[in-house]
Amino acid sequence: MSSEFDITATYLRFLEDDPDITMPIAAIESLVTLLKIKQPSTSAELITLLSGAISELKTSVPNAISLSAGCDLFMRFVLRNTHLYSDWESCRTNLVENGQLFIQRAKESRNKIAEIGLPFIKDDDIVLVHSYSRVVCNLLIRAFQKHIRFRVICTEARPTETAKSDTMAYLLRQAGIPVAMIYDSEVGFFMHKVDKVFVGAEGVAESGGIINHIGSYQMGVLAKNANKRFYVVAESHKFVRMFPLGPDDLSIKKKLEFSTEDKPIETRHLEFTPHEYITALITDLGVLTPSAVSEELIKMWYD
């Protein structure tokens, strides 16, 4: 067997090959591939192999929050199920099969979310979206296919490179939805025109707050101030067992540098939006209040 299996490369390849795949799923998929290739012979070996790969992934990928959700989920699944089988071979094949089943289900969950989120979009709505999110995009297109007539305001989500914001506008326009693009600093200006706000998430924290592309927090605050509903659309495998109190608690810490000379602006890509600004989370488990997230997480981890 190939001894130098590069987990990070596999992960990045999965992401590249399939533009529709999310980071946690890609992580799980690469872990499953690792299991297929390496074929560990004891459970101890399996666990050390997996935890090694996971820590390698987490350190080598700069934006590891949503990835770690997938890794932790898979690890949890492995730890819980290894002792269920009497013989080792069936256990291993079962793990691989289950991992693939999980990936399959996760891919379907986006459609399920679109189904669940449909009633939230009504005729004549003006929907504000932020940055590019596959789930949100999928939901909006599905709503349009169901002949709901609505318009979308799309922010530029400036420093975020990964989520090319015009992708969102481009995809929606191609589907036939009228879209207006605005600068991020114009959110406050247009907030009173908006009926509801939809954002995706990189990760959903235990409090129900979300980790998302920069700009979501201010959007949440403005929406709350204007009494507009602020919905988060996210798959349940993006739920992470972390509880940040503010942006400082995210692993992506960046200090402000003060200087009297001219310096280019340092960019930050992710930020934390506390739960009090979120009206509801539209997930494949149903529509949840922010406080229900920790319930789902505890169920996932302590069942």
Next chain:
Amino acid sequence: MSEGTKPETSQLTNKELKELKKKEKAAKRAAKKESIGIKPDAPQRRGGDRPKTASNIKKQINQSKTQSETLKIPPLFGHLETREQRISSTPPQLANIVHPSILTLCLKYSTFKIVGSTHRCQAMLEAFKDVIESYKTPEGTSLSRHLTGHLSHQIEYLKSARPLSTSMGNTIRWLKQEISLISIDETDEQAQLILTEKIDVYIKEKIEYANIAITDSTIQHIVDGSTVLTFGHSQVLLHIFKHVATELNRKFKLVIVDSRPLFEGKKLATELSGYPNISCQYIFINSLSSILQEPVDVVLLGAHAMLSNGRLYSRVGTALIAMSAHKRDIPVLVCCQSIKFSDKVQLDSVTMNELSEGQDLLTMGSKPTKRNGFALEQFLKEKRTQKEEESKGKKNSNNNNNSNSNGVSLTKPEDPLANYREIDNVTILNIMYDLTPPEYIQKVITEVGSLPPSSVPVILREYKGNSSNS
């Protein structure tokens, strides 16, 4: 109709009154007999099912007695049990079957030698181990059936010192279940061994390891150079601070807010005084608003109980601190083991609370109040009243002022309110706990993870499910 029935009702009420008086007299007689030491048949009592009516009447009498005495509590809190009521409502003959270590524990509880929910719970378990070790199953019953009853008596007596804490309640429930699970075939020695072992494991798992787990998830909030504010004393927090200072070698500033009359913060300050990495600042709750002008990064609080509606039930003053911190956008974190989770719902801190001695608030000086045992106090009181009567007898025709000055001379002259019991328009309230609404709490850190206060019922559900499974 109403006109016709009027005289009848008055007659009825007269009759009722007479009957009531009769009942009261009978009850008083019974109570007297009991207090003298005549036990109404003991085996009935052992069954754990005390005749309800007798105790009820006794309670009524007790209440009327204390009310006729000077009850100096604000009327809003009149429903809370005072120490006198608590002590007089426990049957005195219980003392005969109470284990010596429980007696010691009671004394330590009531004199506040042992304070803090976790500490109390741990001490209780240790005492229960003694009780179980010296227990012998009487003939005709089995251990699993009789021991719970025996323990109940001990607990009944424990309650006379201070009401049970939530953690103690949960622990007792667990222990009783464990006892009931012991098979009848086990010998006493085997069963005792099993139980003491289980108690040891429980202390390890639910308190010691829980502390470690909570520490692990709290340390991220105490970074090098940060300022932490805490209130009073909490076993978990002490563990966290020590861990951060020694294991992680982080330097941080700790603001210890303290309050009268228990001065628990002093305990924390003395425990942490040997740690050069922690620069402690000891303040009183009165100066809270000024200390919050300086940057504080996080507020860490201990808990007495987490209620299922997400409210925090903790030492009185906690709510004030949480609110002040919330107003200044400082995150408030609660560290609490899952044994402190309660399925109760409480909306205010008036309906359920613990009443402590009003006298404690009056003692000046900075030392925690030293309290005499109840018996000693009763004795002193008797002596005092005797003396007063004597002096009254001497100066029969003298006016009230003299007797008042007499009362003052018995106590220290510098306490202006020392004889507050004689002043009609003064009431004193010394309650132990208050309730912090969930809006002020950012997160609750338990050994099973961190969660928002709204998720407390989830933990309760999962935790209960787990315990019934195992």
